[in-house]
Amino acid sequence: MxxxxxxxxxxxxxxxxxxxxxxxxxxxxxxxGRTAVDLPAVPQHQERLGGLKRKQAVGLPGxxxxxxxxxxxKLSQKNFAIDMNVYPLGSCTMKHNPRLNEKVARLPGIAxxxxxxxVSTVQGALALIDRLAHWxxxxxxxxxxxxxxxxxxxxxxxxxMTIRAALLAKGDARKRILVPESAHGTNxxxxxACGYEVDPVPADDRGRVDLAAFKAxxxxxxxxxxITNPNTCGLFENDIIDIADAIHGVGGYFxxxxxxxxxxxxxxxxxDLGVDAMHINLHKxxxxxxxxxxxxxxxxxxxxxxxxxxxxPYVTHGPNGFDLKEQDDGGTAFGRLKGFHGQMGMFTxxxxxxxxxxxxxxxxxxxxxxxxxxxxxxxxxxxxxxAFSGTCMHEALFNDDFLQGTDVTTLDFAKAMIDxxxxxxxxxxxxxxxxxxxxxxxxxESKDGLDRYVEVVKGLAERAKAGDTAYFEGAPYHTPRRxxxxxxxxxxxxxxxxxxxxxxxxx
Amino acid sequence: xxxxxLTEADRRVMLAKIGVPSIDSLYADVPSKALLxxxxxxxxxxxxxxxxxxxxxxxxxxxxxxxxxxxxxGAGAYRHHVPATVDYLIQRGEFLTSYTPYQPxxxxxxxxxxxxxxxxxxxxxxxxxxxxxxxxxxxxxxxxVQMANRITRRKKAVVSGGLHPxxxxxxxxLAKFTGFEIVSPQPAPQGGEDLMAMVDKDTSxxxxxxPDVFGQVRDYTKLAEAAHAAGAxxxxxxxxxxxxxxxxxxxxxxxxxxxxxxxxxxxPLGFGGPYVGLFATRDKYLRQMPGxxxxxxxxxxxxxxxxxxLSTREQHIRREKATSNxxxxxxxxxxxxxIHLSLLGEAGLRQLAELNHAAASRLADRLSAIDGVDLQTxxxxxxxxxxxxxxxxKVVEExxxxxxxxxxxxxxxxxxxxxxxxxxxxxxxxTVTDDDMAALETxxxxxxx
Numbered sequence: 001m002x003x004x005x006x007x008x009x010x011x012x013x014x015x016x017x018x019x020x021x022x023x024x025x026x027x028x029x030x031x032x033g034r035t036a037v038d039l040p041a042v043p044q045h046q047e048r049l050g051g052l053k054r055k056q057a058v059g060l061p062g063x064x065x066x067x068x069x070x071x072x073x074k075l076s077q078k079n080f081a082i083d084m085n086v087y088p089l090g091s092c093t094m095k096h097n098p099r100l101n102e103k104v105a106r107l108p109g110i111a112x113x114x115x116x117x118x119v120s121t122v123q124g125a126l127a128l129i130d131r132l133a134h135w136x137x138x139x140x141x142x143x144x145x146x147x148x149x150x151x152x153x154x155x156x157x158x159x160x161m162t163i164r165a166a167l168l169a170k171g172d173a174r175k176r177i178l179v180p181e182s183a184h185g186t187n188x189x190x191x192x193a194c195g196y197e198v199d200p201v202p203a204d205d206r207g208r209v210d211l212a213a214f215k216a217x218x219x220x221x222x223x224x225x226x227i228t229n230p231n232t233c234g235l236f237e238n239d240i241i242d243i244a245d246a247i248h249g250v251g252g253y254f255x256x257x258x259x260x261x262x263x264x265x266x267x268x269x270x271x272d273l274g275v276d277a278m279h280i281n282l283h284k285x286x287x288x289x290x291x292x293x294x295x296x297x298x299x300x301x302x303x304x305x306x307x308x309x310x311x312x313p314y315v316t317h318g319p320n321g322f323d324l325k326e327q328d329d330g331g332t333a334f335g336r337l338k339g340f341h342g343q344m345g346m347f348t349x350x351x352x353x354x355x356x357x358x359x360x361x362x363x364x365x366x367x368x369x370x371x372x373x374x375x376x377x378x379x380x381x382x383x384x385x386x387a388f389s390g391t392c393m394h395e396a397l398f399n400d401d402f403l404q405g406t407d408v409t410t411l412d413f414a415k416a417m418i419d420x421x422x423x424x425x426x427x428x429x430x431x432x433x434x435x436x437x438x439x440x441x442x443x444x445e446s447k448d449g450l451d452r453y454v455e456v457v458k459g460l461a462e463r464a465k466a467g468d469t470a471y472f473e474g475a476p477y478h479t480p481r482r483x484x485x486x487x488x489x490x491x492x493x494x495x496x497x498x499x500x501x502x503x504x505x506x507x
Numbered sequence: 508x509x510x511x512x513l514t515e516a517d518r519r520v521m522l523a524k525i526g527v528p529s530i531d532s533l534y535a536d537v538p539s540k541a542l543l544x545x546x547x548x549x550x551x552x553x554x555x556x557x558x559x560x561x562x563x564x565x566x567x568x569x570x571x572x573x574x575x576x577x578x579x580x581g582a583g584a585y586r587h588h589v590p591a592t593v594d595y596l597i598q599r600g601e602f603l604t605s606y607t608p609y610q611p612x613x614x615x616x617x618x619x620x621x622x623x624x625x626x627x628x629x630x631x632x633x634x635x636x637x638x639x640x641x642x643x644x645x646x647x648x649x650x651x652v653q654m655a656n657r658i659t660r661r662k663k664a665v666v667s668g669g670l671h672p673x674x675x676x677x678x679x680x681l682a683k684f685t686g687f688e689i690v691s692p693q694p695a696p697q698g699g700e701d702l703m704a705m706v707d708k709d710t711s712x713x714x715x716x717x718p719d720v721f722g723q724v725r726d727y728t729k730l731a732e733a734a735h736a737a738g739a740x741x742x743x744x745x746x747x748x749x750x751x752x753x754x755x756x757x758x759x760x761x762x763x764x765x766x767x768x769x770x771x772x773x774x775p776l777g778f779g780g781p782y783v784g785l786f787a788t789r790d791k792y793l794r795q796m797p798g799x800x801x802x803x804x805x806x807x808x809x810x811x812x813x814x815x816x817l818s819t820r821e822q823h824i825r826r827e828k829a830t831s832n833x834x835x836x837x838x839x840x841x842x843x844x845x846i847h848l849s850l851l852g853e854a855g856l857r858q859l860a861e862l863n864h865a866a867a868s869r870l871a872d873r874l875s876a877i878d879g880v881d882l883q884t885x886x887x888x889x890x891x892x893x894x895x896x897x898x899x900x901k902v903v904e905e906x907x908x909x910x911x912x913x914x915x916x917x918x919x920x921x922x923x924x925x926x927x928x929x930x931x932x933x934x935x936x937x938t939v940t941d942d943d944m945a946a947l948e949t950x951x952x953x954x955x956x
Binding site: 065069 | 517558564568586599630643645679683684725793801802814824856
């Protein structure tokens with residue numbers, strides 16, 4: 001007989017740590033025949049499956065409702081969220097998600113509409129889309145908007161296809177798209193997906209597009225350029241009007257990546273800068289929830305030159321109210337990007353957010369977002385090393401010079417932030433800054449919250465400089481899991497659960 | 508403004524610390540002619556919850572919701588009962604307000620449910636591996652064609668006339684811009700298309716729908732064999748995922764890629780989005796897949812955990828050489844899908860699927876007995892095609908005036924084709940009652956009289 005050993009200090013018998021409770025996979029909680037739904041009995045009917053009835057079980061586990069509720073509640077408790085604390089993930093815009101928006105998106109008469117109901121029965125839905133479109137066009141001073149793209153990258157695809165369609169209508173799609181080196185990865189991926197060659201444009205030493213280098217690359221084979229503004233360094237491209245004029249001068253179009261529109265909404269209208277197309281991430285600027293990686297929505301505002309080529313479907317004003325144009329009838333629409341009409345659930349949330357803020361509130365929100373980022377920059381500029389001098393827009397960018405000689409990497413520093421109760425900043429992006437740390441507080445943070453955040457970041461930087469490298473290399477310590485082996489995951493991919501092979505009973 | 512924590516006093520202190528006089532001065536890099544000095548005048552100012560809710564309710568009031576009347580609409584989007592648990596759980600802030608799980612130590616919850624989601628999708632479709640979701644069924648199918656083009660290094664897709672025309676149009680749009688070819692027979696509810704006759708040495712894939720857009724269930728086993736013999740892949744698109752609870756999965760028929768619309772599980776109709784695209788394939792094609800993948804690994808203490816993996820396929824690493832430009836996908840819709848399926852389990856899904864089939868089969872009996880109505884699709888799951896004695900669009904409009912959403916006229920999907928004008932797609936799910944069926948039957952008799 002053996003005596004149970006006492007757990008080590010800090011360790012528990014169960015592996016649980018108070019509120020952090022270990023949770024197996026649903027597949028490991030199966031009992032045959034168990035279900036969490038009580039459905040009516042199946043009535044008598046003629047089976048008409050043409051001999052294709054499933055012969056084998058799917059292999060899904062059976063759980064009861066309380067087990068399912070606990071499973072997902074415990075999983076949720078292993079996540080960081082904007083509902084919890086500062087989430088300064090640069091370029092991702094983690095701002096408060098008002099619950100009013102969730103409520104209205106679930107209203108009967110909106111959530112239960114089928115996309116192919118007769119148009120006469122969905123006049124309110126079309127009016128809602130039209131109202132949101134009006135706001136987007138007015139805030140950007142652009143004459144048209146394509147509402148259907150499902151996310152930012154999908155909006156980019158829409159924009160570049162529109163440009164290609166407009167050029168094809170003139171007889172030549174052209175070959176190259178100019179993309180700054182600091183761009184999001186989606187930009188070059190999108191240009192390539194539309195059949196264009198990506199020609200990278202270097203940044204100057206102020207973190208902006210190098211105007212001279214840009215102009216040197218222009219030519220009659222350039223279809224357009226994709227430029228993020230404010231850019232991924234958190235800076236406004238102050239030559240933006242010259243860039244627009246230059247691209248127009250060779251007959252190309254200006255695609256603006258609107259991922260950072262949240263910094264300027266209500267203050268700068270892209271239509272005043274010479275933009276021909278720009279997607280708006282409703283999940284960034286207009287706060288539809290990120291949901292652990294989507295869904296998003298990426299409407300694309302268009303200039304008069306590009307508007308005729310916008311994809312199907314779109315809402316029109318007809319003699320009997322709103323109409324939905326789903327077919328081209330020999331027009332110039334470039335095609336269709338997804339099933340049905342767009343991310344209606346996101347439109348509803350975004351419009352609710354926009355109406356709540358109003359014209360004055362949206363302007364205040366962008367101003368506060370920029371103020372908060374500059375407050376972080378001012379608080380950290382002596383301890384960390386800003387990537388560029390001067391003020392920033394909605395995000396503060398640092399390089400890793402302040403970690404030189406410490407053996408602490410940007411990744412280690414980010415992991416130590418986790419133990420302090422903060423989501424890390426964006427790391428190693430943009431690529432043009434060494435060991436980049438990109439912090440975007442958004443307008444959601446209070447001054448007190450930012451003061452505490454700045455103190456923690458400064459404290460960690462001082463600890464790194466003091467040579468406590470091992471501490472950083474081991475971080476995080478207090479999370480449900482310590483650092484995860486990403487190399488192993490990629491070398492021996494396990495992408496689904498498989499039933500354990502029964503071990504032979506010992507003799 | 509209730510969402511903004513900074514007070515005027517805070518702003519003054521913060522501006523002083525930064526060393527600038529005003530927020531406007533932080534916009535000094537903006538060309539002055541483009542900088543607005545005041546809020547845009549022709550838009551209203553901020554409003555409280557009471558006013559906003561009232562306006563949003565007013566939009567809702569102008570619509571006829573499917574939950575408020577007998578409804579038989581399908582054609583790629585289906586009304587199902589979603590258990591109350593689903594919507595409560597997905598609204599937990601830790602799920603709702605979290606970002607893509609790039610920092611795995613603080614997103615184990617998201618990563619574990621994505622791993623479970625991938626497993627469920629692979630099991631349902633009968634495939635080896637599934638990704639963590641795409642935008643919707645149509646874009647997922649389009650990605651599958653591109654993947655087949657990469658794998659086979661060929662540039663021609665043979666697309667069935669039974670594929671949902673929105674899916675077809677999404678593929679055709681991309682084809683037009685990237686220079687691959689699509690060939691397709693005319694849509695024909697009664698089948699008879701010979702897809703192999705269109706296959707040649709340039710064909711990368713054949714795309715079919717299961718059940719097809721008219722509702723007909725077809726066995727694609729022989730088509731898969733023939734496609735493989737010709738060096739092409741078989742892509743099977745499923746627009747009603749509940750069907751796979753009762754039908755032989757495409758993986759068992761030899762499909763190489765299965766794409767699907769996952770809306771039916773966990774997600775409301777929502778006027779067409781956001782939905783969730785499913786994407787599954789064979790292990791041998793894993794590294795050509797688009798989209799995010801959650802994978803199992805261990806942490807520094809040897810405990811099982813989860814990470815996003817094989818991201819060297821993706822745009823944030825590979826940029827212009829990525830397998831797709833997709834970034835944000837449908838995470839929260841995938842969560843709703845996986846919770847609903849966890850609640851159902853094996854037994855619940857089977858029963859749900861049987862209820863759907865029973866409802867549709869009984870409705871088909873009732874409607875096809877009406878004078879001037881012929882059933883066009885003898886084998887179906889929960890949706891079938893009727894040929895009416897009058898143009899279907901007009902019939903649907905008259906039914907809507909009686910507050911019955913009686914189906915989707917095929918002319919809505921393919922306008923301007925006289926041979927399809929009288930065809931009506933009718934779907935019945937577990938939400939349809941006997942009274943609903945009786946109401947449609949009575950009204951249809953009146954309208955066709």
